[in-house]
Amino acid sequence: MKVALVTGSTSGIGAATARRLVKDGYTVALHSARSAEAGQKMAQELNGSYHQADLADDEATRTLVASVLDRHGRLDLLVNNAGLSIRIPHADLKAATPGLWRQMLDVNLISPFSLVAEAEVALRQAKGCVVNIGTHAGVRPKGSSIPYAASKAGLHHVTRLLALVLAPDVRVNAVAPGLVETPMTANWPDMLETWNTRAPMRRPAKPEDIADLVAALVANDYVTGEIVIADGGLNLT
Numbered sequence: 001m002k003v004a005l006v007t008g009s010t011s012g013i014g015a016a017t018a019r020r021l022v023k024d025g026y027t028v029a030l031h032s033a034r035s036a037e038a039g040q041k042m043a044q045e046l047n048g049s050y051h052q053a054d055l056a057d058d059e060a061t062r063t064l065v066a067s068v069l070d071r072h073g074r075l076d077l078l079v080n081n082a083g084l085s086i087r088i089p090h091a092d093l094k095a096a097t098p099g100l101w102r103q104m105l106d107v108n109l110i111s112p113f114s115l116v117a118e119a120e121v122a123l124r125q126a127k128g129c130v131v132n133i134g135t136h137a138g139v140r141p142k143g144s145s146i147p148y149a150a151s152k153a154g155l156h157h158v159t160r161l162l163a164l165v166l167a168p169d170v171r172v173n174a175v176a177p178g179l180v181e182t183p184m185t186a187n188w189p190d191m192l193e194t195w196n197t198r199a200p201m202r203r204p205a206k207p208e209d210i211a212d213l214v215a216a217l218v219a220n221d222y223v224t225g226e227i228v229i230a231d232g233g234l235n236l237t
Contacts, residue, residue, distance in 0.1 A: 002126070003072040005029040005065070007055065007115070008082030010038045012182035013133060016207035017079055020215050022046050026077065029068040033082070055082055055111035056103065065118035075122040077218055080112035081133045083152075085184060088145035101147045108151035113158055120166070129171040129224075131214050132159050136178040136231040152176075156227045163225030171224035173217045178231025179204035194234070201232030 004021045008014040010032040018028045028048040032039050039050035051067045053060040068075055084107040088095045116123075116130055123130070137143025138152035156174055163172040179185055179195045181204050195204040213230050217223060229235055 001025065001027050002076040003027045003029060003068070003074050004077035004079060005031065005051075005068050005075060005115075005119070006079040006081055007031045007064075007112075008033075009079075010035045010042060012184065013177070013180060013207045013210045014079075014081040015042065016211035017081060017214050018042070018046060018048070020208070020211040021077070021079075021218075022048070024215055024219070027072060029072065031064065031082065055115075056084075056106045058114070061111045061114045062118055065115060065122070069122060074126055075119055076126040076128040078115060078119050078123065078128075078130045079133070079214060080115060080130065080155075082111070083108050083133065085144045085148050087188075088147070090146050096145060096147050100145075104145075104147045104151045105154075108148070109154045109158065112155060113162075116162060116166075116172075120170070124166070124169040127169055129173070129218055130159075130162065130166075131217050132156075132172070132174040133210070133214075134159070134174045134176040134227060136176050136229060136235065139176055139227070139229060140235060159227060160225045167224060171221070173223060173225065174227045175210060175213050175217070176227050176229045176231070177205055177210050178229075178234050180210060181206055195232060198237050199232035199234040200236060203232060205230060205232065 004026040006018045009018045009030045030050045033054045043050035049071045053064040134156045135152040137149040143149035159174040
């Protein structure tokens with residue numbers, strides 16, 4: 001049975017993606033930095049495994065893939081979903097401190113790259129694929145903060161670079177959601193108003209909308225190097 005590692009998979013987009021992949025026949029290795037109890041419960045429910053790792057820590061990032069391979073013996077799919085978002089007004093430049101920049105770059109850009117590097121041999125053997133979860137804010141001048149948007153824009157470009165160097169063995173794509181209804185965005189009424197009134201679809205995404213798109217990219221064995229925007233059409237306005 002094929003094995004997928006989905007980072008940040010105990011809630012939101014990650015949890016919806018894990019559930020969708022199980023429906024598609026994958027054994028899923030779940031991951032989170034902190035919510036171990038929820039992860040273990042979900043792993044039991046989905047007949048998968050749970051792996052705890054702080055992706056801001058280089059050593060923990062390196063050992064995450066080894067932990068999955070030790071448990072399952074193979075890795076066919078890596079979904080880099082875990083991310084860090086801190087709301088900082090774009091005009092408040094001093095609030096975006098170097099420390100916050102490093103935090104977001106570590107989790108949103110460096111750790112996904114490191115996970116791909118650690119998983120490369122297993123993914124090549126499996127003729128597998130990678131799906132990175134970016135953001136609409138990595139394409140347009142928007143987002144919860146400038147460091148967040150920049151880190152995800154970097155992830156989009158790394159997606160294209162990896163698609164070139166890992167081809168033809170491993171495909172690499174990214175999904176760039178707009179606002180998604182998750183626990184993290186529940187307290188963002190201004191953003192909800194934007195999507196409810198300005199996006200052609202007149203609503204934010206549900207986690208399942210993004211999970212379905214991830215599954216579609218996984219299923220298509222020809223598409224690689226693409227950044228697929230899923231923002232309900234807000235990018236058209």
